[in-house]
Amino acid sequence: MKRPQSYYDPVANNPKPYRLLKDYTISTGIIGHTVYAPLYTLKLDGTLVIQMGFRWDGATGAIDGHSVLPASLVHDVLCELTNNGRIPYKYRRHADRLFRRQCITFATSPFGRAWAWPRWAMVRIYSEKNRAIRKWLS
Numbered sequence: 001m002k003r004p005q006s007y008y009d010p011v012a013n014n015p016k017p018y019r020l021l022k023d024y025t026i027s028t029g030i031i032g033h034t035v036y037a038p039l040y041t042l043k044l045d046g047t048l049v050i051q052m053g054f055r056w057d058g059a060t061g062a063i064d065g066h067s068v069l070p071a072s073l074v075h076d077v078l079c080e081l082t083n084n085g086r087i088p089y090k091y092r093r094h095a096d097r098l099f100r101r102q103c104i105t106f107a108t109s110p111f112g113r114a115w116a117w118p119r120w121a122m123v124r125i126y127s128e129k130n131r132a133i134r135k136w137l138s
Contacts (some may be wrong), residue, residue: 016055018069024050026074030094035086040077042087050077059119068119071102075123096123 056076078095103116
């Protein structure tokens, strides 16, 4: 798995300070859905293409770091797709598992790999909290 090239763009009060510098493609395993958006595409075979210029906020609910930043890129896109109803919400857990696998893959030390599980737990707790709030508001 290749690490995406990103750039921290410290703009005052920017809620999404990270910007993708080159297109990034990954196989997500989410098969059977096609979504076209201005800066990303999910293909029928599960391939996700995120285009240069996409902005994201890093790891919401977990501390940003070397192994988390690339994982948070893909996770943010998949969460956007589930939150907006572009793909079924049942894929949220799949997105969280992919986040954990990417944290392990991009970790540069055993310590970094060990942190993949607590980071995954923080993401899961945040996901479920958000879902409960959205359900309560609807």
